[in-house]
Structures are given as structure tokens and as C-alpha cells.
Amino acid sequence: xxxxxxxxxxxxxxxxxxxxxxxxxxxxxxxxxxxxxxxxxxxxxxxxxxxxxxxxxxxxxxxxxxxxxxxxxxxxxxxxxxxxxxxxxxxxxxxxxxxxxxxxxxxxxxxxxxxxxxxxxxxxxxxxxxxxxxxxxxxxxxxxxxxxxxxxxxxxxxxxxxxxxxxxxxxxxxxxxxxxxxxxxxxxxxxxxxxxxxxxxxxxxxxxxxxxxxxxxxxxxxxxxxxxxxxxxxxxxxxxxxxxxxxxxxxxxxxxxxxxxxxxxxxxxxxxxxxxxxxxxxxxxxxxxxxxxxxxxxxxxxxxxxxxxxxxxxxxxxxxxxxxxxxxxxxxxxxxxxxxxxxxxx
Numbered sequence: 001x002x003x004x005x006x007x008x009x010x011x012x013x014x015x016x017x018x019x020x021x022x023x024x025x026x027x028x029x030x031x032x033x034x035x036x037x038x039x040x041x042x043x044x045x046x047x048x049x050x051x052x053x054x055x056x057x058x059x060x061x062x063x064x065x066x067x068x069x070x071x072x073x074x075x076x077x078x079x080x081x082x083x084x085x086x087x088x089x090x091x092x093x094x095x096x097x098x099x100x101x102x103x104x105x106x107x108x109x110x111x112x113x114x115x116x117x118x119x120x121x122x123x124x125x126x127x128x129x130x131x132x133x134x135x136x137x138x139x140x141x142x143x144x145x146x147x148x149x150x151x152x153x154x155x156x157x158x159x160x161x162x163x164x165x166x167x168x169x170x171x172x173x174x175x176x177x178x179x180x181x182x183x184x185x186x187x188x189x190x191x192x193x194x195x196x197x198x199x200x201x202x203x204x205x206x207x208x209x210x211x212x213x214x215x216x217x218x219x220x221x222x223x224x225x226x227x228x229x230x231x232x233x234x235x236x237x238x239x240x241x242x243x244x245x246x247x248x249x250x251x252x253x254x255x256x257x258x259x260x261x262x263x264x265x266x267x268x269x270x271x272x273x274x275x276x277x278x279x280x281x282x283x284x285x286x287x288x289x290x291x292x293x294x295x296x297x298x299x300x301x302x303x304x305x306x307x308x309x310x311x312x313x314x315x316x317x318x319x320x321x322x323x324x325x326x327x328x329x330x331x332x333x334x335x336x337x338x339x340x341x342x343x344x345x346x
């Protein structure tokens with residue numbers, strides 16, 4: 001779900017001074033605050049560059065305006081209307097935030113509990129959370145850090161510190177994402193590796209139980225691939241696998257679907273919130289995508305090009321089952337496809 005983006009009014013100089021005394025700010029920060037944005041450039045284009053880091057906040061005119069003033073050139077600002085919507089948005093957004101900014105205000109202190117929930121949830125625990133607390137409330141700052149916050153920002157704001165802390169957290173998040181990518185990416189095909197697949201399967205299984213949703217899986221095998229390697233060599237075999245993986249990745253249109261190299265010439269696809277009929281339809285999309293590559297191959301079964309076989313399985317997860325039962329069922333269906341003439345979906 002794409003998060004809604006709002007365009008709050010720009011704060012005036014009087015409002016700025018209520019957050020930080022002007023003498024506390026370096027000259028370049030003062031200039032950036034007092035400089036009006038270029039009216040010739042649409043607001044959306046000024047701060048919604050698609051490749052920029054994303055900051056998620058509860059829609060607050062003062063804080064959103066401050067963020068737009070100091071981060072508009074480098075970050076995308078996403079907003080939700082209430083604290084209750086943050087967790088759902090962070091879980092299901094097509095573009096997950098790189099930082100979540102929450103305000104902790106007495107007496108409810110909703111931000112503290114939400115921070116704990118975000119850190120406990122497998123789908124959001126990698127997103128750093130920064131909490132805004134009152135400067136004269138040391139106990140509140142300690143509670144914020146104990147609840148799992150990556151850092152705190154004190155109010156009233158000193159804007160150069162406000163900006164520096166946000167930039168530090170985003171820098172750390174992007175660096176961790178890069179390390180995570182290398183740990184979870186298959187070096188040959190550039191899609192997810194088996195480690196990533198197993199982590200994602202466990203997370204999606206728990207989420208499907210929590211949301212009472214179906215979960216489907218595809219197991220995919222490149223037909224007669226051993227003969228391909230024997231005839232054309234491993235270098236051509238690697239090139240073939242890269243092309244097959246790329247074609248299948250492009251055939252998957254939903255951000256939540258995961259294609260992974262399971263091992264050798266075998267691939268696996270996790271399809272959240274998908275029934276068996278939908279899984280078979282996606283399996284046919286993958287099969288057709290590989291067929292359209294028209295990679296030539298002399299095969300013992302008479303075919304003259306590279307094809308794939310696909311096994312489909314679907315289940316509504318519950319506490320009595322394990323995710324490996326879904327995996328085993330998909331593997332059994334792949335075995336059936338291989339023994340039904342190959343180049344088919346079962």
C-alpha cells in the first residue's frame with residue numbers, strides 16, 4: 001500500500017524561532033530555513049524523488065514542515081494521520097520507510113508502545129525509529145531508548161542537531177541495507193539466495209497466521225539443465241541461469257512476491273495472499289516468460305529450447321502446520337510436473 005503524501009504549509013520565521021533560538025543555528029541552516037522554496041518547481045517534485053530515503057511520520061504540521069525545510073532535497077517524506085496507522089503502513093507499504101519518526105507526548109505516550117511493536121515485528125524491526133521527547137524529561141528519553149528507539153530528538157529543537165541525527169540514522173540504515181543485500185543476494189543471478197528465502201518464508205508464514213491469509217509457493221526447475229551444462233559448458237550454463245532468473249523476476253509484478261534461487265537450477269517463489277488458482281496463473285506467467293527467451297538447446301526429450309517446470313502449492317497457515325509443509329507440497333508438485341512431460345505447471 002503506497003503511503004499518502006501530504007503537502008503541509010511552509011512554516012514562517014516566527015514559528016521557526018519557537019523551535020530553536022536563531023543564535024544556536026549555524027549560518028547555512030539559518031539560510032536554508034528562511035529561504036522559500038522555488039515556486040517554479042512543483043512541490044511533489046521537490047521532495048518525492050523515488051530513489052531517495054523515505055521518512056515516515058504521523059502527520060504533524062510543525063514537524064512535517066521542519067522536515068520539508070531541511071530534508072526536502074534528499075528525502076521523501078511519507079505521512080499517516082494517526083499513530084495507529086504507522087505499524088500497518090510500515091508493514092504493508094510498497095516502499096518501506098528507511099526511518100520512522102514518532103512524537104512521545106504525555107500522558108498517553110503512544111509512541112513508546114508503538115516503538116516496542118515495531119521492534120518486535122519481523123517485517124519492521126530493521127527500520128530505525130527515532131522518538132521526539134521533551135528536553136527536560138530525562139526519564140522519558142531513557143524510556144524511549146529502552147523501548148528500542150535508535151535515537152531521540154529533544155524538544156524544543158536545535159535544528160542543526162535535528163538534521164544531523166536524522167541523517168546519521170538514515171546513513172546507518174542504508175549501510176545496513178547494503179550489507180543485508182550482499183548477505184541475501186545470489187551472486188550469480190542477483191536475485192534472493194536461499195538464506196533470504198528461508199527468512200522470508202518464516203516471516204510470511206507468521207504474518208499469514210496473524211492476518212488469516214493464504215500463502216502460496218512455486219518451486220521451479222530448469223528442464224534438462226544437466227544436459228545443457230554437459231553440451232554447452234558451465235559458462236553458458238551460468239549465462240542461461242542469469243537470463244532465466246531475470247525473465248522470471250520481470251514476470252512478477254507485485255512487490256511482496258519473492259523469487260529466490262533455491263539451489264543449482266532450482267528456484268522458489270513466495271506468493272503472499274495468493275490462492276492456488278492465482279499461484280498457477282503466476283506459474284504460467286513464469287513458464288511463458290522463459291519460453292519467450294527462446295534459448296536454444298538440443299535435448300534428449302526432443303525439445304529444442306530451454307523450458308521450466310513449475311510446482312504450485314497453497315495453504316492457509318495455522319499453528320498446527322509448519323512452513324516446511326508448504327515447501328514439501330510445492331516440491332511434490334514440481335516432481336509431478338517433471339514426470340508429466342516437463343515445460344508445464346502442476
